Amino acid sequence: MKSKSDIGLVGLAVMGENLILNMESKGFTVTAYNRSYSKVEKFIEGRAKGKNIRGADSVKTLVESLATPRKVMLMVKAGQAVDDFIEQLIPFLDQGDIIIDGGNTHFPDSNRRTEYLESKGLLYIGTGVSGGEEGALKGPSIMLGGSKKAWPLVKDIFQSISAKVADENGNEVVPCCDWVGDAGAGHFVKMVHNGIEYGDMQLICEAYQLMKVVLGLNADEIQKVFAHWNTTELDSYLIDITKDIFAFKDEDGEPLVEKILDTAGQKGTGKWTGVTALDLGVPLTLIADSVFARCISAKKEQRVAASKVISGPEIHFDGDKAEFIENLRQAVLAAKIVSYAQGYMLMQEAAKEFNWELNYGGIALMWRGGCIIRSAFLGKIKEAYDADPKLENLLLTPYFKDTVESSQAGWRKVVGTAVTNGIAIPCLSSALTYFDGFRTARLPANLLQAQRDYFGAHTYERTDKPRGEFFHTNWTGRGGDTSSTTYDV
Ligand code: 6PG
Numbered sequence: 001m002k003s004k005s006d007i008g009l010v011g012l013a014v015m016g017e018n019l020i021l022n023m024e025s026k027g028f029t030v031t032a033y034n035r036s037y038s039k040v041e042k043f044i045e046g047r048a049k050g051k052n053i054r055g056a057d058s059v060k061t062l063v064e065s066l067a068t069p070r071k072v073m074l075m076v077k078a079g080q081a082v083d084d085f086i087e088q089l090i091p092f093l094d095q096g097d098i099i100i101d102g103g104n105t106h107f108p109d110s111n112r113r114t115e116y117l118e119s120k121g122l123l124y125i126g127t128g129v130s131g132g133e134e135g136a137l138k139g140p141s142i143m144l145g146g147s148k149k150a151w152p153l154v155k156d157i158f159q160s161i162s163a164k165v166a167d168e169n170g171n172e173v174v175p176c177c178d179w180v181g182d183a184g185a186g187h188f189v190k191m192v193h194n195g196i197e198y199g200d201m202q203l204i205c206e207a208y209q210l211m212k213v214v215l216g217l218n219a220d221e222i223q224k225v226f227a228h229w230n231t232t233e234l235d236s237y238l239i240d241i242t243k244d245i246f247a248f249k250d251e252d253g254e255p256l257v258e259k260i261l262d263t264a265g266q267k268g269t270g271k272w273t274g275v276t277a278l279d280l281g282v283p284l285t286l287i288a289d290s291v292f293a294r295c296i297s298a299k300k301e302q303r304v305a306a307s308k309v310i311s312g313p314e315i316h317f318d319g320d321k322a323e324f325i326e327n328l329r330q331a332v333l334a335a336k337i338v339s340y341a342q343g344y345m346l347m348q349e350a351a352k353e354f355n356w357e358l359n360y361g362g363i364a365l366m367w368r369g370g371c372i373i374r375s376a377f378l379g380k381i382k383e384a385y386d387a388d389p390k391l392e393n394l395l396l397t398p399y400f401k402d403t404v405e406s407s408q409a410g411w412r413k414v415v416g417t418a419v420t421n422g423i424a425i426p427c428l429s430s431a432l433t434y435f436d437g438f439r440t441a442r443l444p445a446n447l448l449q450a451q452r453d454y455f456g457a458h459t460y461e462r463t464d465k466p467r468g469e470f471f472h473t474n475w476t477g478r479g480g481d482t483s484s485t486t487y488d489v
Helices: 014-025 037-045 059-064 080-092 107-119 132-138 148-161 185-214 219-229 237-247 269-280 285-298 300-309 321-354 360-368 377-387 398-421 426-438 445-456
Strands: 007-010 030-033 053-055 071-074 098-101 123-130 141-146 164-166 173-175 177-182
Touching: 007 014, 007 059, 014 030, 014 053, 014 132, 014 148, 030 037, 030 059, 037 053, 059 080, 071 080, 071 148, 080 098, 080 107, 098 107, 098 148, 107 123, 107 141, 107 185, 123 132, 123 148, 123 185, 141 148, 141 185, 141 360, 148 177, 177 185, 177 360, 185 219, 185 237, 185 269, 185 285, 185 321, 185 360, 185 398, 185 426, 219 237, 219 321, 269 285, 269 321, 285 300, 285 321, 285 426, 321 360, 321 377, 321 398, 321 426, 360 377, 377 398, 398 426
Parallel strands: 007 030, 007 071, 030 053, 071 098, 098 123, 141 177
Antiparallel strands: 123 141, 164 173
16 A cells, blocks of 8 residues: 555545545545544455445545545535535644545535635535446546646546546547536536436436326336337437336335335435526526426325315327327437436536536536436537537527427427326426427516516517617506616616
């Protein structure tokens, strides 16, 4: 073992342990530390035995074991625990040492911590790490942001342990790990990744509900549909695991999935994505609806009670099942394109707001392998941003425009069938509504502006006058000529 470790890692939960083992397998020596030392002992005697991994029994010994500039990665619960460890580390660190937070941290915290640690002469990295337990061990997707000076000092470690994908020619192996931008940019991109993850998962769930309730398919039949979808443009990790979930039987031979209570949990990253979109004025409808879908699922008792007193339509389907399933596949694909277009719009707006230079093609590449939303589809997004790095909306690029246009007939039939049968499909339908709004030159917001001006003198612009000139009308003859100030949040 080297006399000094290349990196220290704090937090021996599942992600932390696996990241350490991954780093060690790539030739790095790692010091492991955990608040309760018994976990360190257990790890050193267990999974880390015989490997280039040393345990530390205090923050001081952890820091003393590291080569300079020291690199300490925190894999602890996002929030106060990160601040607490930072405060414990600071007294032992020297100028230029690096603290790396690899948890699912809310990006404003990483903005704040970067500034704070840089003010103390230290460097800070806030990084998204995606891929769950297996990804952490075998190659996660890693999205780093923070103090740019730290990047060359950690690049080798993180690019070595990350997932790899082939380049566009199918040859060279490219790491799914890159520098995203200053301050909280890495955690911001991870947050959007998670929001997209929520949307993709909800779309799959809506497809399942339609297959089960409207078509009456059983778990084995649904398994086959997902297995087929995974050979099409929908080829992705989430469809792949869904196919496996439908094949999984409980001890009695029945599909386990049908025995799981229908109340979704959430740890907050999807909600942050939605709240940020509202803050930045980005119509991120699909992800927001996927968060609300989890919220309504969690109100199980209320739903059960309501189901007993409020009736809906009888389920009725006399169409061609195979044709409906193909329409459904196209609906999921089209809605997924809308979701990614919305997620990318959010990143573009945030880049303006926070002065980040985000590399959108590079982000698609980082998500191409290792992470939960990994899919073949992301290769197309990378191509779109490589062709036009300033692209405003993915829906305007030839591949995505053509795909959505050719899918929309099937998509509309699916939404229509769901609505007629009273099946809730918040994401499939809100994505279609967004799509129709986006491609409509004149929306009814003229009336909305008239209403605002009528009751509150909020003013409006006119189609027959230049943009930026505001008018107020005394609609009733009773109001005065004074208009309220014109501003938008
Ligand atoms: C990942 C996942 C990971 C985690 C989510 C789950 O990229 O590896 O996104 O971060 O699975 O935090 O989030 P919810 O508990 O909110 O579904």
